[in-house]
Amino acid sequence: MWEQDHGRRPWRLALLAIAAILALVTAAGCGSSSDDGDSAATGAQTTATTADAGGEKECSVEGKKIQFVAPLKSNPTMQVMAAGFEQRAKELGFDATVLMTDDAEPQRILALGQQAMTQGSDGMVIPPYDAALYPFIKQASAAGIPIITTHSSVPDSEDLGMKQDIHPDPAQYGAEAARAIGEQIGGRGTVAVTQGGFNPIENAAAEAFTAAMKEQYPDVKVLKSQVEGFEPAAAISKAVSVLQSDGSIVAAYSTTGGGPRTWAGAADQAGKRLVIIGMDYTRPNLDLVRSGKVYAVVAQPIYEEHADAVDALKAAICGEPVEAEVSAESPLVTTDNVDEYYDLLDRTGT
Amino acid sequence: MTPDGRTGAPAGAPSAGGSPPALELESITKRFGGVTALRDATVRVRRGEVHGLVGENGAGKSTLLKILDGQYPAGSYEGVVRIDGEAVALHAPQDARARGIAIVPQETSVIETLSVGENICFGEGGGPFADVRAMERHAAAFIDQLALRLDARTQVARLSSSQKQLVMIARALYRRPRVLILDEPTSALTAEETARLFALVRQLRDGGLTCIFVSHRLDEVSELCDRLSILRDGRVVDELARADFDVERIIGSMIGRRLTDLYPERTGDAADAGPAAAPAAPPALAVERLSIRHPERPGDFVVRDVSLAVAPGEVLGVGGLVGSGRSELLGAIYGRHPIASGRVLLGERELRISSPREALAAGIGLVTEDRKRDGLLFNLGLRENVTLAYLRSLGSVVLDRGREREIAQEAVRRFSIATRSIETPVGQLSGGNQQKVMLARALERGPRVLLLDEPTVGVDVGAKAEIYRLIRALADAGVAVVVVSSESAELLGLCDRFVVLRDGAVVDRFGLGEASETRLMTAAMAAKTSSEEER
Amino acid sequence: MEERRVRATPGGADDARARRLLYQTLRVPEVGILLALVVAVAVFALVNPSFVAWANIESNVRTIAFIGIVGVGQAMLIIAGEFDLSVGSVAALGAVVAAILMSDHGLPIPLAVIAAVALGLLIGLVNGLLTVKVGLPALIVTLGMLFAARGLAYVISGGTQVYPLPDGVRTLSDRVLGLPMAIWVFVVLALVADVAMRRSGFGRRLYAVGGNREAAQLAGIRADRVKLAAFMLTGALAALAGVLVMAQLGSGDPQIGMNWELAVIAAVVVGGISLRGGVGSIAGALLGVLFLQVVSSGLVVSGVEATLQPVAVGTVMIAALGIDQVRHRRFGG
């Protein structure tokens, strides 16, 4: 009894304390929220300049309501996606809305999608990153709303009825990375491969890398994939261990966005020079490319994907034929073209 | 050689009854690292007898019993264990169980979160999905059969130490053992419960049960046992048949010398036993109309309107049954339980404290009754346990280790604690020596008021005498002492004045002149019967 | 008596002394994990000699420096009878907050670091208050904090690395006397903590409270305060570790410290810290951290299949605990 009495009242205390901490930390975080404000402003500016470009085609989509429904509105990658969608939509004269959640919870995205449907929608772009979203895609398609899915691929076994599935092809960029590394190391030596985790996309990239290397540079030995994980310090230590396991390693390929930092850090610690290719054109990664510590990063075409998705929507609305599956090209970013990507980041305000 | 006399007969030879001894521990030597707990000890127990095992703290009694229970597996000691004349290798308690041996260990070992019934039936059939209700029904029936006062559905955590002891006994008997081992079962029991236990053991013995009984209370041993083995320093030094029981001889064998007086002489005013209630001098500690709320039943009290006073140099005995509020009273004075009404005076000044820390600072010391639950730190050694309440004086940041060692060594010397070194983990000390460690700690800060709750639980006669002498010496040095004890003889021998609690209230108070075992008991027992009627 | 005289022959005495020495050595709690560590290093070095190459050793030590700093706090907390699952998240939050304060708000680097550590201290305080004063189980409280703090790290950082950081941050990861700063911080902390646990009043109180809270309280120890202090220390050290990782990476990454909580608890338990409280030492705990790092790195170096590595780590962990249990039963200590 004593204990129970003990336990009840303080719940309130607990909530209070949590609230206090929340308040404190949000106060500390106001720097970043001002960033968000800036990015919104730059976005508005760019769209204003391009707004009157569209609207003169045969089939007009002027005023048609389309939505981009996605998670994580503060995530820079997601912001680039939204920017691709928004700018192209403005160009074409759509009445476009970006609906994004604060977190990655699919249920909230579903709610946003339903809301868009009830308010009227002529088309939607949705990254189907979670299978929980499939039923909604199916439902909306059945209701006659054209849907374009982006970035993550929907398995062939699912028949959701969307108009187009547009996404990068891990096999393509995996092979591309193999070609680049093979050339850089002159066709001989050993290459290490690491993944963030053993998920289907990363597996496909790593397998394509290994296969392409075997085919084009048969003298290069590709080691089996190791898991670097997502914790940066542990990843670097893992990569150093990989380097120790084989003295002949001259290059490294990572299928994850942390990869450039992981391998650059490991090469530093081991005092080695490596030809490194990793994923994603984030600012730190671009800096690593520019400084020469990393040879290249794979640029998943997240901006273009979403611009293309808007084109596909227009085609669908105008009754033109739309290809069911499109794989978007993922180019490599090296010192040669790194400036373009800095520009892109500047433009999207991230 | 008398028929029951010393068993000088060679091992395995047919004894008077013609059958081999039910149990035979032959030439057992058991070492713990550098410590030899048993040296070539031989004990033979006949079928259907109650065999007593006595000896000082650390003599090796519990160790011997743990060997018999398979807790120390065969191979970890030298010597042979025979059951019914057949040499057996007991590797685990299960082996002992399979041979019909059940033990009630010295240390409380119950599962606090389970009910009485579950504790009793635990592990006895029922499979993985035991039906708790059925267990409790079986247990209830069994408890009735044993005529114990327990409710099978109560959660064990709510029981007093004496009730927990009864649960452990019931659990052992529930397995219908052929051999029952009782390691100091009575140290936590009241006189009445002890009497009932003895009746039960005799009845079972007449039904063929063999029993080994350990106690430091020689009157109990003399009363219950048929034969007796006496251990000293890990050796069996004497073996007596009932006809030869003689307390002086037993004590002599146990401690290797003659014990003149168990209780120290009283000095000063108390010796001539003035009138009952009032203390002889202005009190060092006074409790006025103190009440403490019941922890579970709202509106009810565990201590009601209790007033008492102790003068410097006095030893006040608090009698009453377990559960009569004695421990709670001490706890409240020590700042452990909140006071509902009334007040505590230390000298002239009112004591307003809310934690044991403040009580310590005010010069109050407490030794609790259950050293396992709230007394000792079993993760630490003797040294750390002794100095625990004294840390601040050993340095504000870094502890003065030299000083700490001195204190611990001094405590070992002063209390004659039997230990290999001051670094020995307290869990490896025998029960009685653990008790001495607690006393040493309470005295480390030189308290002006000392509260002792069952200060000699599990302490051998020799050490008891020392503890009594210590308490008396403290009193003579001006400390006011309050002693709670379930042993009437102890209270009578040690204290100057008496207060008896019943159901949380004072029912009797008297001075030494009017004190008697009968008066103590009647006052306390009346409580029992009346509270039973209430239920 | 006679027996003793018989034994006291010169040869027998030598023998006995040798045996006692061996026995006493085996009683030292850290010996088990130390042996396991030596064996592991030897095996991996045999399989692939480059395991003991300096770069690998340094990398391993540098990695355990981070987890080790967290381990110091966690070990103290577990000894006091509680534990904290939020350490990894607090490290991330500390890193992100320090990064934002120094880059976006232009706070001087030392101040930003101090602010981050203070935030860790505060989170520890909240964990402690909810656990100790309110009486909620540490499992629930710190699990909640694990999610809350990580979530906040994401929110504050906008889900991405806080980058770039002012150049001065590099001094935090510079080499001092040939070793990275983080290693020095770790070594100093570890030494201080180990001595504190063995010799100081605070250390003794932690053991007492973890061993038997009620008994400690009756001996005048303010058990609640002791536990609170341990929680706060754990939070502060976690944030500090996060800041040091941030300095090494040159960016405030909200993914710092991912899964540290379990790695740390597993490691200190392997190193002889009992989850029941009151038992173990900092030295042992850190040997445990080193041991698990050696094993996971050694498996990579000796070319064990990636998918099998977690299985091997788990097996080795359980084996190490089992061996220690046997040692404990045989020799006590």
Ligand SMILES: Nc1ncnc2c1ncn2[C@@H]1O[C@H](COP(=O)(O)OP(=O)(O)OP(=O)(O)O)[C@@H](O)[C@H]1O
């Ligand atoms: N696990 C252990 N490790 C080391 N020494 C031990 C251990 N258990 C018991 N001892 C030592 O063995 C001796 C015998 O202890 P034991 O518990 O058998 O005494 P006892 O006769 O039951 O005493 P008491 O009456 O106080 O219960 C003591 O000196 C004790 O310190």
Ligand SMILES: [Mg+2]
């Ligand atoms: Mg004993």
